[in-house]
Structures are given as C-alpha cells and as structure tokens.
Amino acid sequence: MQHSDILIVGAGPTGMALAVALAQAGRPSRIVDARTANAAQGDKRILALSHGSQQILDRLGVWRDIEATPIRTIHVSQQGGFGRTLLHAADYGVPALGYVVAASSLVAALARRLDALGATVDxxxxxxxxxxxxxxxxxxxxxxxxxxxCARLVALAEGTVSAEDDRAVTARDYRQHAVICTARPAAPHGGIAYERFTPHGPLALLPFGPDYAVVFTVPADASDALLGLDESAFLAELQRSIGSRVRLISASTRARYPLLLRYRREPVGRRTVWLGNAAQTLHPVAGQGFNLALRDVWGLTETLASAGPDDDPGAVTLLERYARARRLDRIGAIGFTDTLIRVFSNEQGLWRAARGGGLTFLDLLPPLKHFVAKRMMFGARAWP
Ligand SMILES: Cc1cc2nc3c(=O)[nH]c(=O)nc-3n(C[C@H](O)[C@H](O)[C@H](O)COP(=O)(O)OP(=O)(O)OC[C@H]3O[C@@H](n4cnc5c(N)ncnc54)[C@H](O)[C@@H]3O)c2cc1C
Incomplete structure (x- = not known):
C-alpha cells in the first residue's frame, strides 16, 4: 500500500493548480493522471482568465511563466437586434479585465512549478x-x-461529473457544441474581446497573441457541417455571425466540445472533495469554468492550511467548512452562466427587444454594469 495524506486525481489545470497550492502551503500531496505526460499539450482549449485568477496564479508563482494576452475591453452584443454594452479595464482601475491563455501552456507552467517544488505527476x-x-x-x-x-483525503479533479452518480444533477443539455479555433484579424485587435449572442448560441472572439481565439457555439446537429467546411467557407460563416466590426482573414483547424450543465449537489463527500469540472461542468459562455475552479483550489488550500499540519485533512468538519465557504460562489457561477444562455437563446421578438433594451440599460446604468464587470473579474467577491 502506498500512503499519502492527500491524493489528487487528475493533472489537468485544476488538479495541477491544487498540487502547487498545497505544496506552497506546506501540505504536500500526491497527484496521478490517467494520461501520458505529453497528453495535456494536445489540449486545444484557450481560456479567458479573470483578473482574480491572474492574482491567484501569480501567488502560485506561475503567472510570469505563462504567455497571456490582456483583455482591455469587452464588447457584448446580439446578432439581429439592437443594444450593446462595453466594459473597459480603465473604468475599474485594473490593467486588464482578464487575460487569454492556452490551457496547454498553463498546465506546462504548473508542471514546471510543481517540479521546482520537488513533486511530480504519476x-x-x-x-x-x-x-x-x-x-x-x-x-x-x-x-x-x-x-x-491510500490517502486521508482524495481530491477529485478528473474533469467530468459522472452522469451515473446519483449525487450529480444534469440540469441542462444545451444541445449545443462549441467549435473552437484561432482566427487572424485583418487589423490588430487592440485587446478587445467580443461576446456576441447569435440565434444559434453565443460566439466569443478573445484576443490571443496576434489572433483571436474563437468559441463558436452552434446547435449540436449543425457542428458536423461547420467542422466539414473548408477554411474560406468557415470564415464566411464566422464573419456573418460576428458582423462588420472585425474582419477575419484566416482560421486554424477546428475542434469541438459538447456543452451541458452538470454539477454535484455537494462538492464534498466522505474523505472526498470534487473540484473544477469534476464538481461543476458549465457552458463556456462568459468563461466561468476554470476561473471558478481556481477559486475552489484557493478555498480548499486555505481551509486545509487553517488546520494544523498533523490534523486530518479528510475530517468532516474541515470538508463541511470548505463546502459552506464555496456555496455562494458555486451557485452564483452556475446560475449566472445558465441564465445568460437561457435569456439569450430565446428568439421570440419580444425577448430579443427586451435583451437589446437590457444591453443598452446595462451600458447606461453604472452600478449594474459594475456588478457584471466585478462578477467577471472576481466571482463571488462581486457581492457586497
Ligand atoms: C470550448 C471551451 C471553452 C472554455 N473556455 C473557458 C474560459 O474561457 N475560461 C474558463 O475559465 N473556463 C473555460 N472553459 C472551461 C475549462 O476548460 C475547464 O473548466 C477546465 O479546463 C477544467 O479543468 P479540469 O482540470 O477540471 O479538467 P480537465 O482539463 O478535463 O482535466 C482532467 C484530468 O483528469 C484526468 N483523469 C480523468 N479521469 C481520471 C481517472 N479516473 N484517473 C486519473 N486521472 C483521470 C484526465 O486525464 C485529465 O488530465 C472552457 C471549456 C470549453 C469546453
């Protein structure tokens, strides 16, 4: 039997961040992953990280090692309707509203940091x-x-909430796929990110190096056709959805992800804690998934660090304290993401007009706009 105090299952971005955070806090763990050491380099996801996530990654000692593109402005609009909202970093006294990074380079930086702290992934x-x-x-x-x-506490960061588990809730199958790629703009993007709600689902263009990282949400039964298009036909489709505000001249190969909302009622069980996508798998609209995961990681590390080094990390009282502390943020992110999709997926004329009004209203009403911006930057800390 191989004993450890804490075992982390899954060396994706969440598990790796937890391993680094625990090592820094003086609570070493063991981390295992089903895949080969190079598999994470094949992760095509590109993540928008909030200002709060940047601060956490900085404290974990990896931020300076990650290539990140700042988001200076977020432009939110809807296709086929009026109204738009603009959020500027300068209005909130921060250098950027968020940053865009490749999931693969994030995991590589965390692996180097873990190595420097004297640990490796099995x-x-x-x-x-x-x-x-x-x-x-x-x-x-x-x-x-x-x-x-054998471990006193198992932290599950295995990336999915099992549908067979009776403690899991599949709240919604959005019947949508995210088709992702990068696209080169004809002119420099100037750090502007676009979130555009189309009749087929949200479309995000995130500044990523000289390119845009594209997350193109389409109905599940339309994604095969989109993946099958040649580059120029795909670009034409993308251009039609984003409109004339950006001109795109080339696009990379595409990958696809099915989208649903599934979460565990409680993120803790007997000597077990679930984090990141294993606790809640969200729609990628508004880029909440990994940002929430990092706050899970930080919260768990703080809870464990508040106990003595010899205290049992799997003790019920500790796990319950962690779950209580994370409740508002989890519910907030799940509700915020799901509400956005439902409100912006209704194509009836009245709804479309109301949304346009809402976007304009948001733009004109600073306190509400600040709340939305802070929700994107800090999660639950947006609440007073
Ligand atoms: C298209 C798309 C765009 C997104 N954009 C954003 C964004 O802009 N911002 C954001 O914050 N989030 C975003 N997300 C969400 C984000 O990608 C996820 O929240 C995050 O990557 C989850 O990381 P994870 O480590 O929890 O899971 P994963 O990355 O899935 O890692 C799980 C790991 O566990 C291992 N594993 C699985 N089962 C076992 C087992 N039984 N034993 C051992 N190991 C196991 C796997 O091999 C894998 O390495 C997006 C998601 C998608 C699909």
Whole structure:
C-alpha cells in the first residue's frame, strides 16, 4: 500500500493548480493522471482568465511563466437586434479585465512549478475505484505492478461529473457544441474581446497573441457541417455571425466540445472533495469554468492550511467548512452562466427587444454594469 495524506486525481489545470497550492502551503500531496505526460499539450482549449485568477496564479508563482494576452475591453452584443454594452479595464482601475491563455501552456507552467517544488505527476495511472473508510480512502488504479494507493483525503479533479452518480444533477443539455479555433484579424485587435449572442448560441472572439481565439457555439446537429467546411467557407460563416466590426482573414483547424450543465449537489463527500469540472461542468459562455475552479483550489488550500499540519485533512468538519465557504460562489457561477444562455437563446421578438433594451440599460446604468464587470473579474467577491 502506498500512503499519502492527500491524493489528487487528475493533472489537468485544476488538479495541477491544487498540487502547487498545497505544496506552497506546506501540505504536500500526491497527484496521478490517467494520461501520458505529453497528453495535456494536445489540449486545444484557450481560456479567458479573470483578473482574480491572474492574482491567484501569480501567488502560485506561475503567472510570469505563462504567455497571456490582456483583455482591455469587452464588447457584448446580439446578432439581429439592437443594444450593446462595453466594459473597459480603465473604468475599474485594473490593467486588464482578464487575460487569454492556452490551457496547454498553463498546465506546462504548473508542471514546471510543481517540479521546482520537488513533486511530480504519476502519469498513466487511471483511478478505477475509491473505497472510503473511517480513517482513509483505498484507491484502486490501473498501473501494473504498483500497489494500491491510500490517502486521508482524495481530491477529485478528473474533469467530468459522472452522469451515473446519483449525487450529480444534469440540469441542462444545451444541445449545443462549441467549435473552437484561432482566427487572424485583418487589423490588430487592440485587446478587445467580443461576446456576441447569435440565434444559434453565443460566439466569443478573445484576443490571443496576434489572433483571436474563437468559441463558436452552434446547435449540436449543425457542428458536423461547420467542422466539414473548408477554411474560406468557415470564415464566411464566422464573419456573418460576428458582423462588420472585425474582419477575419484566416482560421486554424477546428475542434469541438459538447456543452451541458452538470454539477454535484455537494462538492464534498466522505474523505472526498470534487473540484473544477469534476464538481461543476458549465457552458463556456462568459468563461466561468476554470476561473471558478481556481477559486475552489484557493478555498480548499486555505481551509486545509487553517488546520494544523498533523490534523486530518479528510475530517468532516474541515470538508463541511470548505463546502459552506464555496456555496455562494458555486451557485452564483452556475446560475449566472445558465441564465445568460437561457435569456439569450430565446428568439421570440419580444425577448430579443427586451435583451437589446437590457444591453443598452446595462451600458447606461453604472452600478449594474459594475456588478457584471466585478462578477467577471472576481466571482463571488462581486457581492457586497
Ligand atoms: C470550448 C471551451 C471553452 C472554455 N473556455 C473557458 C474560459 O474561457 N475560461 C474558463 O475559465 N473556463 C473555460 N472553459 C472551461 C475549462 O476548460 C475547464 O473548466 C477546465 O479546463 C477544467 O479543468 P479540469 O482540470 O477540471 O479538467 P480537465 O482539463 O478535463 O482535466 C482532467 C484530468 O483528469 C484526468 N483523469 C480523468 N479521469 C481520471 C481517472 N479516473 N484517473 C486519473 N486521472 C483521470 C484526465 O486525464 C485529465 O488530465 C472552457 C471549456 C470549453 C469546453
């Protein structure tokens, strides 16, 4: 049996951030992942990180090692309707409203930091079963010739909420796919991000190096056709949806992700905690998923660090304290994301007009606009 105090399952961005945070806080952990060491480099996702996430990654000692493109302005609009809202970093006294980074470079930077802290990921080790007892959790895995693992606390960051788990809620299958790629603009983007609500779903253009990272949401049954288009036909489709405010001249190869909202009612169980996409898988609109995950990571680390180094990290009181502290932020992010999709997916004329009015109203009403901007930058800290 291989014993550790804390075992992290999953070395994606969430699990890696937790491993670094715990090591820095003097609570070392063991981290395992089912995939090979190079697999994360194939992650095509590009993430918009909030100002608050940048601060957390800075405290984890990785920010300076990540190539990030600042978002100076966010432009929100809807296709086929009036109204738009503009958010400027300068209005909030911050250098950027957020930053855009490749998930692959984020994981690589976290791996280098973990290495510097004297820890490594145990790759090609798929966890196949957990048996939680009174004092620890027995963890079975796929690695041949290696003994089972055992830990006082297991942190699950395995990237999905299992549909079979009766403690999970599939609140909504959006029947949408996100088609992602990068696209080159004809003129420099100037750090402006566009969030545009179209009749098919939201479209995001995020400044990423000299390009835009594109998240093009379409009905699930239309994504095959979109993926099958040649570059110029795809560009024409993209251009039609974004309108004339940006001219795009080339696009990279595309990848696709099915979208749904699924979350666990409680992010903790017996000697177990779920974080990131394993606790809640959200629609990528407004880029909340990993930002929320990082706040989970920070919250759990603070909770564990508040206990003595010899205290049991899997103690019920600690896990309940963590779950209580995270409740408002989780519910807020789940509700905010889902409400945006539902409000902006209704194509009846009255709704479209109301949305246009709403976007204009938001632009004219500073306190409400500041609330939305702070929600994007800091999550639950947007609340007074
Ligand atoms: C199109 C798209 C755009 C997005 N844009 C944004 C954005 O702009 N901003 C934002 O904040 N979020 C965004 N997100 C969400 C973000 O990508 C996720 O929240 C984040 O990547 C989740 O990371 P994770 O580490 O929790 O999961 P993952 O990245 O899925 O990692 C899970 C890891 O667990 C391992 N694993 C799985 N099962 C096992 C097992 N049994 N044993 C061992 N290892 C296992 C896997 O191999 C993997 O390495 C977006 C998502 C999508 C789909």
């Amino acid at each position: 790759h090609e080790c798929e966890v196949t079963n957990l048996a939680a007892g009174a004092a620890d959790v027995l963890v079975s895995h796929s690695k041949a010739d290696a003994a089972p693992l």
